[in-house]
Amino acid sequence: MTASDNTQSMLISLEKVEKWYGAFHALKDINLTVRKGEKIVLCGPSGSGKSTLIRCINVLETIESGQITVAGRVLDGSGKAVDAIRREVGMVFQNFNLFPHMTVLQNCALAPMRVRGMGRAEAETLARKYLERVRILDQADKYPAQLSGGQQQRVAIARALCLEPKIMLFDEPTSALDPEMVKEVLDTMISLARDGMTMICVTHEMGFARQVADRVIFMASGEIIEEAEPDVFFTSPKHERTKTFLGEILAHH
Amino acid sequence: MGPIGANEFLFILHGLKWTALLAIIGFIGGGVFGILIALTRVSKSPAARATAAAYIGLFQGTPLLMQLFVVYYGVALLGINVSAWLAVAIAFTLHASAFLGEIWRGSIQAVPKGQTEAANALGLHYVSRMKDVILPQALKISMPATIGFLVQLIKGTSLAAIVGFIELARAGQIISNQTYRPLLVFGIVGAIYFIICWPLSHFGTALEKRMAKAAR
Ligand SMILES: Nc1ncnc2c1ncn2[C@@H]1O[C@H](COP(=O)(O)OP(=O)(O)OP(=O)(O)O)[C@@H](O)[C@H]1O
Ligand SMILES: [Mg+2]
Numbered sequence: 001m002t003a004s005d006n007t008q009s010m011l012i013s014l015e016k017v018e019k020w021y022g023a024f025h026a027l028k029d030i031n032l033t034v035r036k037g038e039k040i041v042l043c044g045p046s047g048s049g050k051s052t053l054i055r056c057i058n059v060l061e062t063i064e065s066g067q068i069t070v071a072g073r074v075l076d077g078s079g080k081a082v083d084a085i086r087r088e089v090g091m092v093f094q095n096f097n098l099f100p101h102m103t104v105l106q107n108c109a110l111a112p113m114r115v116r117g118m119g120r121a122e123a124e125t126l127a128r129k130y131l132e133r134v135r136i137l138d139q140a141d142k143y144p145a146q147l148s149g150g151q152q153q154r155v156a157i158a159r160a161l162c163l164e165p166k167i168m169l170f171d172e173p174t175s176a177l178d179p180e181m182v183k184e185v186l187d188t189m190i191s192l193a194r195d196g197m198t199m200i201c202v203t204h205e206m207g208f209a210r211q212v213a214d215r216v217i218f219m220a221s222g223e224i225i226e227e228a229e230p231d232v233f234f235t236s237p238k239h240e241r242t243k244t245f246l247g248e249i250l251a252h253h
Numbered sequence: 254m255g256p257i258g259a260n261e262f263l264f265i266l267h268g269l270k271w272t273a274l275l276a277i278i279g280f281i282g283g284g285v286f287g288i289l290i291a292l293t294r295v296s297k298s299p300a301a302r303a304t305a306a307a308y309i310g311l312f313q314g315t316p317l318l319m320q321l322f323v324v325y326y327g328v329a330l331l332g333i334n335v336s337a338w339l340a341v342a343i344a345f346t347l348h349a350s351a352f353l354g355e356i357w358r359g360s361i362q363a364v365p366k367g368q369t370e371a372a373n374a375l376g377l378h379y380v381s382r383m384k385d386v387i388l389p390q391a392l393k394i395s396m397p398a399t400i401g402f403l404v405q406l407i408k409g410t411s412l413a414a415i416v417g418f419i420e421l422a423r424a425g426q427i428i429s430n431q432t433y434r435p436l437l438v439f440g441i442v443g444a445i446y447f448i449i450c451w452p453l454s455h456f457g458t459a460l461e462k463r464m465a466k467a468a469r
Pocket of ligand 2: 051171172
């Protein structure tokens with residue numbers, strides 16, 4: 001592979017990223033590159049900075065120093081860069097964050113209309129396509145509160161997909177779900193992964209990580225401690241903190 | 254003592270018309286400016302936020318009566334010749350915009366942060382974020398308080414009598430002076446206020462209870 005191939009296929013890069021919340025050092029010297037089609041699972045103890053890291057990628061958080069490049073666009077603090085990056089990056093939250101006063105269909109059609117300038121009919125056609133994709137088209141006219149957690153999360157995935165992003169970020173998408181609903185959401189994510197979507201998932205679903213991830217990254221206290229392919233990561237973690245963490249996680253599952 | 258006939262009653266109803274108009278204008282004008290005040294109050298600029306806070310503080314910290322006087326005589330001092338009607342409408346609009354602005358500021362901030370984050374993540378800009386996502390939810394949250402304020406505003410219109418405005422309360426006073434039957438006349442006037450305000454209050458309280466239940 002030539003150098004230019006390398007940059008071509010690189011979708012996300014974080015270089016020497018530092019993030020502070022006031023006096024609290026939330027991200028410390030984060031370096032990370034994600035190639036097109038790669039699936040990354042990000043794990044680590046509570047408060048280790050996982051959410052902060054992925055939220056920096058779509059500029060829900062700003063950084064103090066370092067450089068973030070997404071889909072060839074450097075985040076230079078300009079509104080244009082923010083817009084461009086948010087069009088390429090979809091995000092799914094732990095608490096779904098669907099708009100409760102809109103139907104499922106309206107939830108999905110809003111951004112295509114406002115961001116991509118589509119007419120209502122076109123946006124709704126697109127919305128139906130992605131609702132079908134997550135197998136929930138039959139609920140299109142309901143309000144979020146009328147759906148189960150698993151269904152709401154699939155709607156949230158469809159809503160993000162409606163901008164046809166190159167990258168999907170997931171922040172503990174199954175943590176708020178009843179156990180019996182976790183599978184339907186993970187299955188949707190697995191199917192996205194199979195279609196070649198570039199994904200960064202913060203999750204403690206280690207089965208998902210084994211099945212889907214190209215790389216597992218372990219964070220603690222704002223640092224990337226260890227990163228490896230799932231097989232290596234789960235069977236022979238190098239760092240003491242990773243071992244402790246894995247012990248705790250696996251004991252729970 | 255004089256009788257209270259059709260003429261007297263019509264006069265009172267005429268006053269009611271002005272009361273209703275004044276309340277409606279105050280509410281609509283106050284609503285439009287109130288949204289602007291609320292948005293300014295939660296804007297990113299500290300200077301804008303402080304200005305809106307000062308505006309709200311000024312109107313919440315002084316009696317409505319003083320506000321009426323200041324606007325009524327103030328516009329006259331500026332050399333602008335406006336009718337009592339317009340001056341009073343302006344005063345009520347300013348007053349209502351401050352109170353509604355503060356109510357809606359609270360409701361905007363009561364919309365969960367995740368809603369703004371989701372809107373941002375979808376790339377929605379300020380106008381869409383507010384118009385499509387935040388304000389519809391904020392207005393719903395604010396309904397009980399907004400209705401409560403409307404009731405206050407309707408009752409507050411009686412103060413317009415001080416600057417010579419013949420609304421419901423003032424009409425009652427005039428008829429009472431003519432007929433020497435204050436108890437009966439003010440009984441009727443009070444009943445009219447009650448018939449308008451009580452259902453509104455009741456509706457607001459019912460809404461509040463329903464929302465509290467839904468939130469559980
Ligand atoms: N807005 C904020 N202001 C101040 N501190 C914050 C803020 N957001 C996060 N933090 C702190 O930064 C650290 C990292 O938070 P982050 O949410 O990224 O952790 P996390 O790894 O996602 O944890 P969890 O597994 O609990 O979601 C935490 O200690 C948190 O308290
Ligand atoms: Mg988190």
